[in-house]
Each structure stands twice: as C-alpha cells, then as structure tokens.
Amino acid sequence: MSTPLLEANNLFCERDERVLFEQLSFTLNAGEILQVEGPNGSGKTTLLRILAGLSTAFEGELSWKGEPMSDVRDDFRASMLYFGHLPGVKATLTAEENLRWYCAVHPLTRIEGVHEALAKVGLRGYEDVPCHSLSAGQNRRVSLARLYFSEAPLWVLDEPFTAIDKRGVAEKEALIAAHAAKGGSVILTTHHELAIRDNVRQLALGGEIPR
16 A cells, blocks of 8 residues: 555644544545535634644644654645635735745746746736735635646645636636646645545544545
8 A cells, every 4th residue: 555645643633722623534645635624613724724834733643755744844845835715925026926936935836837827817917916906816816826837746725716706616626636637636625516526535524534
C-alpha cells in the first residue's frame, strides 16, 4: 500500500471551551478529493487552517508523505496552495502584481500563466487595477486565479465557490477534477453539491469518519 500524501491522527480541537472535534483521523492519497462536511460552527474552517499550518491550537499528529509534519514543514508549505475566506491579496498591488508576487515566493507556479488565469476568472482588462479598487468578489477571483497556474500537488480550499455564478462554479469544478486526475489532491469545504463524482470522499465533522 502506498504512503498517504497527508495523514491526520487523533486530532483534537476546542474553542471557547467547546470541543469542535476529537479523535479525528483520516488519510488523503494522491488523486483524491476530500470534502469536509458539517453544519456551521462544526470546525470545518478551523480544520483546514490546522491542516494548512495556519493554526497550532490543536492536539494530535499530522504527517506529510509519511514523515512527521514538524520535520517537513517547509516541503509541505511549498507543496500546498491554500485558499481561505479572506482573499489574501495585497490591496496596494494590482491584480497582476499580486499573482506575480505569488509566483516569486512559490516555486511550483508557472508565471507565464498569469494573464491567462486572470482572463479565466473574468478579470481580463483588470490586470493593472490596484486590488483596493476592486470589489470583494473580484479580489476573491484574483486569489482563485492561482488555481490555473499552480502546480502544487495539494490544494486546500475553504468555500471556493462562494460569490461565483453557475458557469464559474462549473469551471472551478472541472479544474479541481482535472487536478485530481493528474494525481493532485484536494481538501475542500463547500455548501455546494459537487458535480464531481470520481475519487471524491466525504469527511463529516461530528459524525462517522470514513477511512
């Protein structure tokens, strides 16, 4: 059996004296899509932030390619793309400058794909507009554009379909499916019912945890 790309063992997290999850264990293999489900407040975003290394407020063990996360943190961060609730763009930079900055600090990117990516998310003609002049939805699209030129094997996506029309949702689903088909892996939360059927597993917080 091949070594899982990502493995979580006995994760425990509480917030404001309330347990969000405990004894949470799961694996993620190359080519898999893991959809984290649960009602609002069940800890979905908290779990994704823990997996992305943005929160240390938990107990338990995380492994990356069979090695303890603490020993391979740099390799993990270089191999992951994280999309959260906040767009994570610099307001003083233009849409293009933000993506070029992202390419400069993330080696697994194709800088030549920046203009095409902005066009695919509906921002053709906005390349030179500072992000403080863009709407909140447009800033999210600047951030989502990274999916089109990132070659990171792991995508961690928190509600990636928010404020996107049906056509945009279908395009992002196709992109996620294509990433998995090439051997990439995806962990995501969404209230949207995925049309993707191949290699998708659900992880229900507060319920039975599939292995």
